[in-house]
Amino acid sequence: MTRAWLFPMLFVLGGSAVAASLFAKGSPGAAVTLLLVFALLAGLNSPLVFPRSIPAAEAERRSAADGRPVVYWRPGCTYCLRLRMRLGRRARRLYWVDIWRDPAGAAAVRAVADGNETVPTVVVAGQPHVNPDPAWVRDQLSRSA
Structure with missing residues (x-):
């Protein structure tokens, strides 16, 4: 069960880390956009599709x-x-x-x-x-x- 969610969780965690970095550097728009892209990739790679x-x-x-x-x-x-x-x-x-x-x-x-x-x-x-x-x-x- 956890193996099926490995890729989606990596996308979410990786996207969150990069988005937090962008947000800290003063680019909240880019951070939100990037986080949404990574969330979409996580959804597409999840068993929910x-x-x-x-x-x-x-x-x-x-x-x-x-x-x-x-x-x-x-x-x-x-x-x-x-x-x-x-x-x-x-x-x-x-x-x-x-x-x-x-x-x-x-x-x-x-x-x-x-x-x-x-x-x-x-x-x-x-x-x-x-x-x-x-x-x-x-x-x-x-x-x-």
């Missing part, structure tokens, strides 16, 4: 029942964030598995990515696809609906 994560076993069971893709992801991954942002509201229709919270999800990713935890890994109809194009994922999602 992604739909609620479920365990890998549950995601696989649900996917087998309704054909929706499963996305294995982790907080702080820029490619996962890119996929999430490009899917927009459609991202809620996918099953998201946070590999940092679910050891079985991490093992599933390592099994298809040569022992690496390369994310996002999208499983469609039982076939894994490592770091697929977001347009392709959107297409697969519309086919499963």
Whole structure:
């Protein structure tokens, strides 16, 4: 749980330190702007941007029942964030598995990515696809609906 919040907390702490320094030097406008930028970066790298994560076993069971893709992801991954942002509201229709919270999800990713935890890994109809194009994922999602 704490690992998922490491990057966002580093952004907030680092931004606060730099903003405090700017404020002390007499630049309150720049300090506030910089703090807002770092807060935005923290938010984008937090688990809050992604739909609620479920365990890998549950995601696989649900996917087998309704054909929706499963996305294995982790907080702080820029490619996962890119996929999430490009899917927009459609991202809620996918099953998201946070590999940092679910050891079985991490093992599933390592099994298809040569022992690496390369994310996002999208499983469609039982076939894994490592770091697929977001347009392709959107297409697969519309086919499963």
